[in-house]
Amino acid sequence: xxxxxxxxxxxxxxxxxxxxxxxxxxxxxxxxxxxxxxxxxxxxxxxxxxxxxxxxxxxxxxxxxxxxxxxxxxxxxxxxxxxxxxxxxxxxxxxxxxxxxxxxxxxxxxxxxxxxxxxxxxxxxxxxxxxxxxxxxxxxxxxxxxxxxxxxxxxxxxxxxxxxxxxxxxxxxxxxxxxxxxxxxxxxxxxxxxxxxxxxxxxxxxxxxx
Numbered sequence: 001x002x003x004x005x006x007x008x009x010x011x012x013x014x015x016x017x018x019x020x021x022x023x024x025x026x027x028x029x030x031x032x033x034x035x036x037x038x039x040x041x042x043x044x045x046x047x048x049x050x051x052x053x054x055x056x057x058x059x060x061x062x063x064x065x066x067x068x069x070x071x072x073x074x075x076x077x078x079x080x081x082x083x084x085x086x087x088x089x090x091x092x093x094x095x096x097x098x099x100x101x102x103x104x105x106x107x108x109x110x111x112x113x114x115x116x117x118x119x120x121x122x123x124x125x126x127x128x129x130x131x132x133x134x135x136x137x138x139x140x141x142x143x144x145x146x147x148x149x150x151x152x153x154x155x156x157x158x159x160x161x162x163x164x165x166x167x168x169x170x171x172x173x174x175x176x177x178x179x180x181x182x183x184x185x186x187x188x189x190x191x192x193x194x195x196x197x198x199x200x201x202x203x204x205x206x207x208x209x210x
Contacts, residue, residue: 010086013074017075018117019054020194025137038144038199039095040138040180041182041185044182044183045186045189047099047134048134048186051072052127052131052190055108055195055197056197057198059071065109065110069102071103072104072106075101091195094146099138101134103133103137104129105186106131111124111125111126123195127192130186131191132186135178135182139178159203
């Protein structure tokens, strides 16, 4: 029993690390601070859905409230390691904005615990809470860092060609509240993605039983 539990949690560590890489690649919105700021709605949807699908999957896989927070903590620590690596290369501390996953994952765990491990409530209520809360936490996070445009122009990504240098965003011309739009879109889209995480869990058990 101890060995099986240890294997489960190590499995979560491995996949959480890989899901962090997937999240990073969902438009590069983590690392490039300017993009995380000016494309905040896309950033919010990508972070909410990626957190939900993995956290719901492993929460149902272990059946232990707290697994989602554990999952989000691994993602956070791994991204902080990446932040430290870029800092060691000479880039400023603010060059990488680490998303705030943990509070939203805690809401997911709380939903699972409060509804007595009800899978459907986890998907509906938990998914909605993740989609609603994550943009708020991440906007607070972005407000604490240095001016993103300054960072983007002064320290461009070495992989970006010159013609992809960021241009100053016209934020107010498209929408007035990126947090509200990100939360609204996230609340709608995170629920079906959370359902996908639950379905992946079913497929995993079938695969293990085969």
